[in-house]
Amino acid sequence: MKKFDPSTSIHDYLVFGEFGDVNPSITDSSTFTFLSPKSMEDSFQHDIEGCFLYSRHWNPINKYLSNALARLEDAEAAQVTSSGMGAISSVILQICSAGDEVISERTIYGGTYAFFKNFMPKFGISVKFVDMQKPDAVDKAITGRTKVIFAESISNPLLEVTDIPAIAKIARRRGVKLVVDNTFSPMVISPIRLGADIVVHSLTKYINGTSDCVAGCICSTNEFINSLCDVNSGATMLLGPVLDSLRAASILKNLHTLHIRMRKHGDNAMFLAEKFKKLGLRTFYPGLRSSRNYKLMKDIMNEGFGFSGMLAVDTGSYSNAEKLMTRMQEEKVGYLAVSLGYFKTLFSCPGHSTSSEIPEKEQKEMGLSEGLIRFSVGLDNDMSIAYERIHRCLKELDII
Ligand SMILES: *Cc1c(COP(=O)(O)O)cnc(C)c1O
Secondary structure: OOOOOHHHHHHOOOOOOOOOOOOOOOOOOOEOOOOOHHHHHHHHHOOOOOOOOEOOOOOHHHHHHHHHHHHHOOOOEEEEEOOHHHHHHHHHHHHOOOOOEEEEEOOOOHHHHHHHHHHHHHHOOEEEEEOOOOHHHHHHHOOOOEEEEEEEOEOOOOOOEOOHHHHHHHHHHHOOEEEEEOOOOOOOOOOOOOOOOEEEEEOOOOOOOOOOOOOEEEEEOHHHHHHHOOOOOOHHHHHOOOOOHHHHHHHHHHHOOHHHHHHHHHHHHHHHHHHHHHOOOEEEOOOOOOOOOHHHHHHHOOOOOOOOOEEEEEOOOHHHHHHHHHHHHHOOOEEEOOOOOOOOEEEEOHHHOOOOOOOHHHHHHOOOOOOEEEEEOOOOOOHHHHHHHHHHHHHHOOOO
8 A cells, every 4th residue: 555644635635715815714604695596406406516505515614624634534525524423423324224233343432332322223223342353253243234334443442453454354345334433543544545434533532632622524435425415315414413614614724733733642642651551550552562453553554643642541440540530630730531632631531431331341341440541642742741740649649
């Protein structure tokens, strides 16, 4: 495969505003004028280049952001949505009908897990959770009813790396669509280049990077994106998770520094992961040579953007995790908050927060221990300052 640089690809995407502004103009409009009734009628039948109908369908700035995201993922097309969950639910409901089945990785984002397990059955769509680390198990789980395999490129919260080329091969052979949630690793991993059919993102996280909004996107073929926004049968058109145009404009501006941020998040996370490991703590980070996914990660990642800023550490018990997180916040290491991709370090205890939708027994089976702290490592200029504070807290609490 030819080397791919997602940052160059995005920067090749150049749009001027109406007055030659270096940022494209924001169209602050829900509806658009037509010069003739005929062109209005035509635009219900098919897209007319440069013509917009209604903002739930498309508007110019959402198109600019979508096109830039398509370049990021080396996809033919993309569509932005009002949230990551809006992207995931639209994709599944577009592809699946009553009686169909989804095969999903079992360690996934809690909201996705809850949507699959509690919500989809209302529409007669069932789900089988499997260990994505075992491609053979995925192959075995596929039946005539399976329409989608769903995986996260780096999974939440145990940071397992999915062998996308292997799973994509199975998906292709069995005629099933592979959907990959790439929220944890934009730029770092390019799932479509590795064989995935559809990539979804929560833009809320790294891509926007400032924790000031919720947004999502879907990247795929022209055919699939067109089907999503079909006025008569498209999931995004009819379910309506439309991103506001003002917000699309601010996300587009943030997107253009993503390569710098991912590199720094990755450097800082690597620094902390190595330190934690040296202290003898059970540390989950795909950039560690001792990680079981290290070789796979090296094989599939784009060079130059690090191993992502997500890392997890087992503190042994929930009580240790609680105390450590409280102390770290007091010491200004970062914030005790869910979500990720912010410029400050964020930490949370997945078993008691973002993954709490997953029953306790299942958490145990997947190796999600109660004392696990998930870090979204920030953009600190000198990570050793935060590390010294964490080290002090760990000692003070007798965790090391
Ligand atoms: C946050 C998140 C989502 C959901 O995205 P929202 O923007 O909060 O709707 C989906 N997948 C992953 C991996 C996430 O971290």
